Amino acid sequence: MTGMRIAVAADNAGVALKNTLADQLRADERVSDVTDFGVPDESDDRAYPLLGLAAAQAVADGEADRAVLVCGTGIGMAISANKVEGIRATVAHDSYSAERSVRSNDCQVLCLGGRVIGPELAKKIVGEWLGYSFDPSSASAEKVAHITEFEQAAPGGVG
Numbered sequence: 001m002t003g004m005r006i007a008v009a010a011d012n013a014g015v016a017l018k019n020t021l022a023d024q025l026r027a028d029e030r031v032s033d034v035t036d037f038g039v040p041d042e043s044d045d046r047a048y049p050l051l052g053l054a055a056a057q058a059v060a061d062g063e064a065d066r067a068v069l070v071c072g073t074g075i076g077m078a079i080s081a082n083k084v085e086g087i088r089a090t091v092a093h094d095s096y097s098a099e100r101s102v103r104s105n106d107c108q109v110l111c112l113g114g115r116v117i118g119p120e121l122a123k124k125i126v127g128e129w130l131g132y133s134f135d136p137s138s139a140s141a142e143k144v145a146h147i148t149e150f151e152q153a154a155p156g157g158v159g
């Protein structure tokens, strides 16, 4: 079995944590590929949606399996990523929420706040998050399906 392909991205508020997590992911035997959408360092002041949307689109396009996005709070990255069709993204700064984001909500994108969470806790959460998978035969699947159904029924949504 091949490993997971992970996209990472951050703005300058999240780049230090993003780079730390990218190193961790590259060293993880469960990960086969890490694609870094930037920014490379704090001198690059591109706005978070420019980075997060590109990484989320890579997941939506099947070029990556999951993404880890970091900004100051994680909130802007989550809002941005959720605008990409088929993407379910959330901020999760605790172990249980990160677990449930995958097991309950089939989220492919984990967003973290570089100004909120310390690197050691973030590394622990990301390491755990890699180990979770969504069970499409679970009771959660039909709940998630309502989101997909709404999304695909655009522009008016389901009635």
Ligand SMILES: O=C[C@H](O)[C@H](O)COP(=O)(O)O
Residues within 6 Å of the ligand: 011, 013, 014, 048, 071, 072, 073, 074, 075, 076, 077
């Ligand atoms: O959600 C947005 C992020 O936290 C970003 O890094 C900082 O955004 P701001 O500069 O608009 O506060």
